[in-house]
């Protein structure tokens with residue numbers, strides 16, 4: 517295995533998937549940044565990364581205004597992808613399949629939560645609407661709404677987008693602009709005598725690389741990376757299951773990403789195929805290499821829920837399935853972004869709890885701003901900073917799928 521080209525870099529990014537690559541690319545975009553960037557990725561096939569297991573959807577139905585605005589930037593970025601990438605004609609134009617997320621409430625308490633959330637979303641300019649069961653049935657006759665009290669949906673910039681193409685182009689463009697991607701595993705970090713700065717990272721190969729700043733973009737392994745500098749963060753790898761199925765009787769219109777009150781979600785995938793996702797009630801932290809499928813979960817829980825909600829899905833056939841890991845923030849289900857309180861050049865980019873793909877444009881841009889200016893310039897991501905964990909003040913995102 518070759519060593520990185522240099523022994524010292526201004527910015528070292530640990531993890532070269534969606535978040536690491538977004539940060540690298542936005543650094544190359546920032547006119548005030550002229551430093552050197554090394555992205556260290558242990559697995560260039562990304563076989564176990566969250567990024568390659570994603571369901572690749574975006575929504576504006578969050579309970580915190582900043583999360584709505586973060587997704588609005590994602591929507592703008594995706595819809596103007598080529599322009600953002602400098603008008604490069606090799607870059608494809610992208611769009612969002614805006615069939616919306618349909619949240620279904622079967623209790624008064626959850627209906628009230630939807631009513632509360634919509635105020636936050638409207639204040640940020642989102643197009644969410646509440647629907648009575650009758651209205652839902654009229655617009656989407658295939659749902660069984662017998663137990664439903666209220667629904668909420670937004671069909672503006674909410675639905676599927678092609679995250680992997682964005683990821684591929686961030687990597688390609690970053691490399692073309694001088695970012696170095698190195699295949700290797702960071703196994704240790706050295707701090708200065710005062711313990712206030714990371715001075716170098718050590719790779720499994722034994723290579724020691726000096727760094728001006730270091731970014732923890734290691735996804736579900738965020739804790740492992742943080743512990744290299746003696747820091748604990750409340751992020752766990754949690755299993756999330758995905759199934760693709762075809763239906764004997766496909767629906768006559770696009771299926772919104774439907775969040776059943778049970779937590780199971782299902783959406784349109786291909787023309788006549790659908791994607792379902794969920795997890796078991798027992799939802800512990802798992803080993804980093806545990807990607808075992810739970811077949812009973814589909815048979816005993818997910819499929820019965822789907823067939824009850826959409827009786828037309830009584831006869832369906834699973835054609836693909838996979839297991840991925842969320843980097844789940846157990847403290848408040850929100851991202852942890854920006855510097856550590858004492859190790860000042862250790863920058864977090866962690867804990868996205870299942871909504872990180874859509875947050876990658878805003879989070880990468882903000883992290884590049886922090887690395888360049890020591891401040892967030894466009895969107896103020898201060899609420900996501902690590903110091904809230906020290907203060908034990910949660911910044912809760914209630915709308916987690």
Ligand SMILES: Cc1cc2nc3c(=O)[nH]c(=O)nc-3n(C[C@H](O)[C@H](O)[C@H](O)COP(=O)(O)OP(=O)(O)OC[C@H]3O[C@@H](n4cnc5c(N)ncnc54)[C@H](O)[C@@H]3O)c2cc1C
Nearest residue numbers: 531533535558566567571572573702735840871872873874
């Ligand atoms: C099933 C599933 C469905 C999802 N659906 C959605 C969705 O619909 N919408 C949405 O917005 N988000 C979704 N997400 C979440 C989203 O995919 C993630 O938040 C996002 O991909 C996180 O990217 P990341 O770069 O932080 O982490 P990852 O993609 O996990 O990348 C981390 C990288 O760091 C590398 N690494 C780790 N440790 C080291 C080390 N010591 N040295 C070198 N390299 C290291 C790893 O090899 C890996 O490539 C979903 C996630 C899953 C699992």
